[in-house]
Every structure is written in structure tokens, then in C-alpha cells.
Amino acid sequence: MAALRGQLALAGLQACLVPTADPHLSEYLPQHWNARAWLSGFSGSAGSLLVTADFAGLWTDSRYWVQAESQLRGSGITLMRAGAPDVPDMLDWVRDHLGRGDRLGVDGRVMDRAATLRWQSGLDKVGVGLVLNLDPVDAVWADRPGLPTAPVYEHLPPHACRTRADNLTAVRAAMQALGADLHLLSTLDDIAWLLNLRGADVDYNPVFLAHALIDGQQVRLYVAPGKIPVDLADRLAADGVVLRDYTAVAADLAALDAGVRLLIDPARVTAGTLSHAPQARLIESINPSQLLKSIKNAAEAANIRDTMAQDGAALCEFFAWFEAAQAAGEPVTEIDVDTHLSAARARRPGFVSLSFATIAGFNANGAMPHYRATETHHALVRGDGLLLIDSGGQYLGGTTDITRVVPVGTPSTAQRADYTAVLQAHIALARVQFPVDTPSSVLDAVARTPLWRRGLDYGHGTGHGVGYFLNVHEGPQSISVRSHARPHQDMKAGMLTSNEPGLYRDGHWGIRIENLVLAVPVAQTAFGSFLGFETVTLCPIDTRCVVRELLSSDELDWLNGYHEQVRERLLPLVDGPARDWLLTRTEPV
Numbered sequence: 057m058a059a060l061r062g063q064l065a066l067a068g069l070q071a072c073l074v075p076t077a078d079p080h081l082s083e084y085l086p087q088h089w090n091a092r093a094w095l096s097g098f099s100g101s102a103g104s105l106l107v108t109a110d111f112a113g114l115w116t117d118s119r120y121w122v123q124a125e126s127q128l129r130g131s132g133i134t135l136m137r138a139g140a141p142d143v144p145d146m147l148d149w150v151r152d153h154l155g156r157g158d159r160l161g162v163d164g165r166v167m168d169r170a171a172t173l174r175w176q177s178g179l180d181k182v183g184v185g186l187v188l189n190l191d192p193v194d195a196v197w198a199d200r201p202g203l204p205t206a207p208v209y210e211h212l213p214p215h216a217c218r219t220r221a222d223n224l225t226a227v228r229a230a231m232q233a234l235g236a237d238l239h240l241l242s243t244l245d246d247i248a249w250l251l252n253l254r255g256a257d258v259d260y261n262p263v264f265l266a267h268a269l270i271d272g273q274q275v276r277l278y279v280a281p282g283k284i285p286v287d288l289a290d291r292l293a294a295d296g297v298v299l300r301d302y303t304a305v306a307a308d309l310a311a312l313d314a315g316v317r318l319l320i321d322p323a324r325v326t327a328g329t330l331s332h333a334p335q336a337r338l339i340e341s342i343n344p345s346q347l348l349k350s351i352k353n354a355a356e357a358a359n360i361r362d363t364m365a366q367d368g369a370a371l372c373e374f375f376a377w378f379e380a381a382q383a384a385g386e387p388v389t390e391i392d393v394d395t396h397l398s399a400a401r402a403r404r405p406g407f408v409s410l411s412f413a414t415i416a417g418f419n420a421n422g423a424m425p426h427y428r429a430t431e432t433h434h435a436l437v438r439g440d441g442l443l444l445i446d447s448g449g450q451y452l453g454g455t456t457d458i459t460r461v462v463p464v465g466t467p468s469t470a471q472r473a474d475y476t477a478v479l480q481a482h483i484a485l486a487r488v489q490f491p492v493d494t495p496s497s498v499l500d501a502v503a504r505t506p507l508w509r510r511g512l513d514y515g516h517g518t519g520h521g522v523g524y525f526l527n528v529h530e531g532p533q534s535i536s537v538r539s540h541a542r543p544h545q546d547m548k549a550g551m552l553t554s555n556e557p558g559l560y561r562d563g564h565w566g567i568r569i570e571n572l573v574l575a576v577p578v579a580q581t582a583f584g585s586f587l588g589f590e591t592v593t594l595c596p597i598d599t600r601c602v603v604r605e606l607l608s609s610d611e612l613d614w615l616n617g618y619h620e621q622v623r624e625r626l627l628p629l630v631d632g633p634a635r636d637w638l639l640t641r642t643e644p645v
Contacts, residue, residue, distance in 0.1 A: 057107065057132065061109060063195050067187075070108060070159055071154060071158070072161050073162040077326075079329060081242070081243060082263075084260055086201075086204050089166065091163075091193040096112075099127065099428075102119070106146055106149070112133040113146075116136075122423065123427065136149075147179075155183075155184075160179065161190045162175075162186070164327040165328035168325065169320070170322040173322070203265060206264065207284070208283050209254055210252060210254075211248075215359060215452040220251055220252050220295045226348050227270065231270070237272075237316050238312070238318050239270040239271075240320050245263055245349075245526045245530065246324070246349070249349040250268065253288075260411055263526070264279065265279070265302065266278055275298065276298050277298065277300065278308075280301070309332040312333055312335060318338055320340060347544055357550065357574060359453035362453055363451045363453040364454070364572070364594050366404040366451065370449075371400070373400045373634040374396055374400040377400075378396070389435065390416040391434050393443070393445060397445070413428050417444045417566060418442070419441040420562075420564060421434075423565060440468070442467060442566075443462050443464050444566050444567065447459075451525065454524055455522050455523050455528050459568045460570075461567050461568065471567075472603050474567050475601035477506060479569055479602060483615065484502050485589070486555055488502045489586050491583070492547070492549070492585045492587055493546040493547065494547050496519075496533040496545045496547050496553075497536060497539040503555070504518070504537070507557065518556060519536070520535070520554050522552045533551050549576060550575060555570065556571075569597060571593035573590060574589065574590045575588075596622055597615065619641075
């Protein structure tokens with residue numbers, strides 16, 4: 057931090073903003089772009105750092121407050137609890153503390169166009185300059201890691217259920233409808249989906265660093281030399297995909313004809329990348345691939361169902377081991393939970409990697425929604441309480457994400473009441489029926505109502521889109537009370553979304569029950585077409601914490617029906633202790 061402040065002084069900057077981002081605006085970053093984590097020591101996946109000569113603040117949302125408070129202790133960095141009523145927005149803080157003529161620097165290569173315009177507009181009003189062409193962090197990060205070099209590979213049938221030609225035709229049709237000559241893509245999951253390619257440049261997400269420039273005849277794919285094998289390059293060329301050096305995107309954008317109509321998504325391309333094409337006429341709209349890939353086709357849905365069964369079988373194997381270890385009095389840590397669960401997944405067909413870092417939190421650690429056990433900070437799972445496990449896998453036939461909470465020893469009356477309330481919230485969303493094109497944000501209240509009725513709530517969203525062997529967090533839909541309804545976020549048949557209400561008692565316990573649900577047609581009436589949710593995740597929901605008397609007959613029917621389906625689908629895939637565990641945990645309530 058001291059070295060960074062020295063660089064700010066040399067550059068004539070009064071402040072520096074370090075977001076959690078890379079030139080592709082990824083959620084999970086290659087180590088080269090993890091500047092905010094390197095500077096602050098806060099390892100959460102969301103947050104922005106603001107540094108001045110006499111202040112440093114880390115803005116992050118409620119999922120990370122407990123973690124950030126611990127990791128920032130003694131650093132001199134103030135935790136700014138974003139979203140709390142007494143905490144100003146970062147831009148408002150800057151406007152209040154910087155004076156006319158001051159300058160704020162941010163690496164424009166990692167700041168999206170929409171955010172850049174918002175900051176420029178806000179700072180212009182108080183006479184503060186925004187400098188986008190400096191990276192003061194790079195000057196002080198002496199051992200900064202290089203860019204990843206993992207090879208790119210092709211996602212093939214039967215797991216790939218659309219051809220490159222199909223994807224390109226659909227995107228080009230959207231370009232034509234918007235009047236665009238060219239379309240610039242920088243988001244890695246959009247590029248991977250478009251070209252049926254996958255990689256390993258980012259932890260947990262099977263993507264690779266690239267940009268793409270699409271016109272009516274060809275795609276220029278900007279990727280580091282050597283990452284694409286020769287035989288794959290030949291197949292790409294046959295589909296009109298021309299390979300260019302990763303760094304050549306700047307020169308190619310600068311060489312575009314004046315007035316060319318360039319389609320860009322202002323939330324998914326950075327100001328630094330766009331700075332190379334000032335002559336282009338921008339057409340701003342959501343990337344067409346966002347909606348196209350969110351709607352899983354019938355073949356993808358069938359593969360997802362098979363993948364969920366394999367994932368569920370792995371979970372049966374894990375939980376059988378865990379309960380046996382508990383019964384035998386063997387010491388089990390949160391790290392052991394991660395190790396054994398990951399190993400069980402790795403034994404299933406089609407497994408590639410985890411889809412995110414496993415969250416295994418016992419009692420108080422479970423109250424941190426994005427907690428992660430480490431060698432230096434983890435708990436022994438023993439005594440009485442609740443163990444929360446949020447985990448997932450990347451398989452060739454789909455991406456999984458599931459959360460279960462299991463009792464250890466004897467759960468308290470209060471814990472059982474909280475668990476039952478969260479289960480009711482989960483069931484409410486699982487059973488909902490709604491018109492096609494309902495804004496996804498509207499559905500958030502359906503899940504929260506059983507909790508709100510008791511004066512309870514949780515700080516995170518209820519559901520996020522999930523990719524098809526792609527990012528575990530995928531748009532455009534978002535079931536969240538904080539999500540602003542936009543037309544491209546409307547719910548459509550084929551969308552795969554999480555259902556994960558929760559409840560957290562800081563310092564005591566956390567509860568979250570998560571399944572993935574597929575939007576499917578359920579009714580056609582005089583009032584229109586209606587969708588419902590098919591729960592595709594297959595794993596028992598532990599009933600030992602359920603207060604049966606609090607559940608309605610409809611809720612009991614749903615729970616027992618779900619367990620009947622889980623038993624039927626998973627029995628052919630398990631044997632021995634895993635089979636015995638499955639039979640026990642799917643007994644009707």
C-alpha cells in the first residue's frame with residue numbers, strides 16, 4: 057500500500073480505484089489480474105479497493121462482511137459495508153472527499169464501459185478527473201504472475217448439442233436485427249459458448265482468455281499463440297474462424313473503417329478495449345449470446361439431468377462416508393469435507409473440475425455465505441450444530457451447484473426452526489407457476505415470503521443462472537430482490553437457475569438449501585403460457601432438522617415427492633454404504 061501511494065504521487069493522482077476485474081470482466085480471475093486481492097489481502101470474489109494518500113477502503117457486499125473484517129484486520133484498510141444504510145456508495149464517497157482538479161486513476165482495461173460512463177458523469181459534476189490509461193499497481197507488483205497458458209480444446213458431441221455454425225447463425229441474425237456490421241465479444245463464457253471451445257485459464261470455469269470480432273462472414277479469434285492445437289485450428293478455419301494474436305485486438309479495432317457499426321455490450325466490454333476504436337459507431341445492447349446460451353435446448357436439458365444424477369451419486373458416497381466417520385468418532389475437519397467430496401466427484405464419469413471453491417462451514421463459519429476453510433483457519437466438525445456444504449462440479453454434460461445443511465450431534469430447537477423456515481422458502485419457489493417472460497427479479501419475493509412472515513431475511517440473491525459446462529454464475533436471469541427488472545432478464549423455458557434461500561445468524565450458524573431448477577412449460581390457458589420449475593438437482597434434503605408440524609400438507613407432499621424421485625434416479629448409480637445412506641435419507645416424512 058505504501059508503494060502504491062508512492063506511485064500515485066509520481067503520477068499526480070489523488071486516488072486510485074482497484075476493482076475486482078480483468079479485461080474480460082470475469083467473476084473468477086487469473087492470478088495476473090488479482091490486483092485487488094494482492095493489495096488488500098481480502099480474498100473474496102467481489103469487492104473494490106479505493107486508495108488515497110490517507111485512506112484505503114474496501115467496498116464489498118454482505119456475503120463477505122465477516123470474512124473481510126477478519127482478513128483486513130491490521131491492514132489499515134477500512135471495511136466499507138456496501139449496501140448498509142450508513143455506508144456511502146464508492147462514487148459518492150469520492151465526490152465528497154476529492155476536490156476540484158483532483159484526479160482518480162483506474163486501469164481502463166478492467167473497467168466496463170457502463171461503469172466508466174457512470175463514474176465520468178459523477179466526477180465531472182465535482183470537477184474531478186478520471187484517468188483510465190495508467191496501471192499504478194503494475195509498477196509495484198514485482199512478482200506479478202504471467203498470463204495463463206493452458207491449451208484450448210473443443211467441446212464435442214454428444215455433450216455439445218449445438219454446432220458452431222448454429223451458434224454463429226443465431227448471433228449474426230441478432231446483429232442484423234440491431235443493424236450492426238461487427239460484434240465485439242470480450243466475455244470468456246460467451247466466446248467459449250459461441251465456438252464450442254473450452255479451456256482452463258480461470259479456476260473453476262472452463263474458459264480461456266480471448267476476444268472475438270464477428271462480421272457477416274468470419275470470426276477473428278484473438279488468443280495467445282500455441283494455445284489452440286493445429287488440428288483444432290483447421291476445424292475452426294473451416295467454420296470461418298481466423299486466429300489472431302491475443303494482443304492484436306487493439307490494432308484491429310484501430311484499423312476499423314470510420315463509422316462502422318459495432319455492437320457491444322456496455323456491461324461486458326471494458327473502456328480500455330473500446331478506447332482503440334474511437335471511430336466506430338457503437339450499438340449498445342446485451343450480447344445476443346447471453347440469452348441464447350441461457351436457454352438450454354432439449355438435448356442439453358437431457359444431458360443436464362444425467363449429469364445431476366452422477367453428481368447426486370457422488371454426494372451419496374460422500375455423505376455415507378461422512379456419517380460413518382461421525383458415528384465412529386473420527387476427527388473430521390472442514391478441509392476433510394472438501395477433500396472427500398471433491399474426490400467422490402472426481403470418480404464420476406464426465407467430471408472435469410469443481411465449479412467453484414467448496415464452502416464447508418460448521419456452525420459460526422456457516423454464517424458466512426462465501427466462507428472457505430484454509431489450512432490456517434478451519435474448524436473441527438464435532439459437537440452439536442449444523443454443517444453447511446455448498447459445492448459443485450464441472451462435467452462435460454453440465455455444471456452443478458448444490459447446498460445442503462446437515463445436523464452434527466443434536467441440533468437446537470432454534471436451529472431446527474430456522475432450517476424448516478428456509479426449507480419452506482425453498483419449496484415455495486420450487487412449486488411456483490408464472491407466466492412466460494415474468495421478470496426474474498419478481499420471483500425473489502416468492503421465496504422470501506415464508507421468511508418475511510417470521511421477520512427473517514437473508515442478504516444475497518435467491519437464484520442465479522447456471523451455464524452448460526460453463527460458468528456456474530451465468531446471466532441474464534437473476535432471482536434477486538436487488539436486481540432491476542430488464543427485458544433480457546425475463547424468465548423463459550429452458551433457463552437453468554439456482555433456488556437457494558438462506559438464513560444466517562452471525563457468530564452462530566448458517567442455513568442454505570440449494571437446488572438447480574429448469575424452467576419448463578406447465579400450462580396454456582386463456583391468460584397465456586405458464587412456466588414452472590423442474591428441480592433437476594438430485595440429492596436428499598436432510599429431514600432430521602425438519603419440524604414436521606410447521607410444514608403444510610402441500611409442503612410435505614413436495615418434500616416426499618422430491619425424495620421419491622431422488623431415490624428412483626440414484627439407486628441404479630450407487631451401491632454399498634452409499635445405497636444404504638440413500639435409502640435412509642429418502643424415507644418419507
